[in-house]
Amino acid sequence: MRSHVDPCMFVAFIHVPRAQMGPPLLAALRQFKPTQGGAPDALLDLLPPRSFQVRFHENYHVWQGLRLPFMHRYALLSFHKAAQAFGILARSTSDHRGWDCMLPEFERLTLEERVEFRDGTLFLAQGGARSPGRPDDAIALRPLDLLECATSLAEYQVTAAGDKSDPATLDRWAKRNPATLQPYAFAARFLADRRLALRAMLPLINAAFHTSAPVRAFAELLLRLRRDFTSGRADTVQFLAHPEPCQWDAVFDMYLGEIPFEGPVNADGHLLGSPYHRLTLDAWVGGALHADGGSIAHPFLSVPARAWQTAQQTLPELGLLIGQPAWVQPQTLHKALQQFAPMLTVYRFHVDGVHDRTLLTGRADGSGFASLAVGGAPHWRAVVADMLTLYGAVRRASGAHFDSAQRTCHHGACPHHGDNFCNMFPAVPAKYVDCTFPARMRALIDLHRS
DSSP states (O other): OEEEEOTTTOOEEEEEOGGGOOHHHHHHHHHOOOOTTOOOHHHHTTSOTTHHHHHHHHHHHHHHHHHOHHHHHHHHHHHHHHHHHHHHHHHHOSOGGGOOOOOGGGGGGGOOEEEEEETTEEEEEETTOOOSSOOSEEEEEOHHHHHHHHHHHHHHHHHOOSOTTOHHHHHHHHHHSOOOOHHHHHHHHHHTOHHHHHHHHHHHHHHHTTBSOHHHHHHHHHHHHHHHHSSOOHHHHHHHHSOSSOOHHHHHHHHHHHSOOSSOTTOOOOSSSOOSOBOOHHHHHTOOEEETTEEEOOTTTHHHHHHHHHHHHHOGGGGGTTTOGGGSOHHHHHHHHHHTSOSEEEEEEOSSSSSOEEEEEEOTTOTTSOOOSTTOOTTHHHHHHHHHHHHHHHHHHHOTTOOTTOOSOOOTTSTTTTTOTTTTOOOOOSSGGGOOHHHHHHHHHHHHHO
């Protein structure tokens, strides 16, 4: 099963291959009739057990957007940039098939930096830079690599059996499950302590995303972790003697307070060229951009992010979910998986290329979507469809966050299929002539041109 979460809209896409569909699931797919507000839960229950891990993996990526200020900030600013780009493209020509643009801000998650150590000293450089000396070890890192490593470690904590702080348990799990663990392995070599790296790595990565430069912060926090926790100091020895969950969040919050940042907290709203500064979740969840006196909220993230903050006041254990999910009670994990699931998940069942099905899950009442319309959003489904149409067209025109193989639609005969500007459009009908994407796209273009 292939899956991903778009880092701007935080819509989850899960592709189920034919090999993962048994006869009961195939029969249920043929008989399933989607209804407005209905959920295909009974059908999804027929997926193989492995699908729980896939869905948890994508759920955790959504939690990163809800709880890590860098990711919430990135999602809000990149969506704002996409909306601006759509307007410029629409006014340039009414024929979207020729649209082409560059959005360098969207590449922030894939900007590579080089972290290396030599004789116990840690160095950071731009991606592609070469050290004048021979490093003991080096790794090329992007923010995306850190996000994937954190998600793999969270998935391991939730699904592995045994002592979750034992590197041998992780080794056994990693042999059976695909995972991104290179940042953890690098940290373990730098610390010369695999158990310490495993215990601290997930909270450390999350703390790095409380800054405007996660890779740089990763290096700075790792350096301080080695300084204090490999020195044999009595207080850190006593700290490590406690079984997990330990107060790693407090440790890394203290370390963030030591870093000499280049700008004030929440210094600006730039994805590129921003001074190195600390970020707070409250400012970005509350809508840090202002236009005409009103704050701008992320359409898919802001409402559940605020709901998480409220829920955590009465259920503090929710605070462990992002950094130490192995030590959360099963009922709390189950509640979070239900309450803070992706606002929209698109399942495509690859039956045979002709009878494929595309199904949606999410809140049927629209209560989790922030309204972009004055006076509320009585037609919230149309608002959501418009946003996905707009964003999908911009990512196709720019190539940012775009994978041509990740299609929601299987109608190869459709005249719009080859252009693939409908790559985010979730409402795939049985016959392509019934698709509403062309009319919606024309209406959005006309609106911006007028």
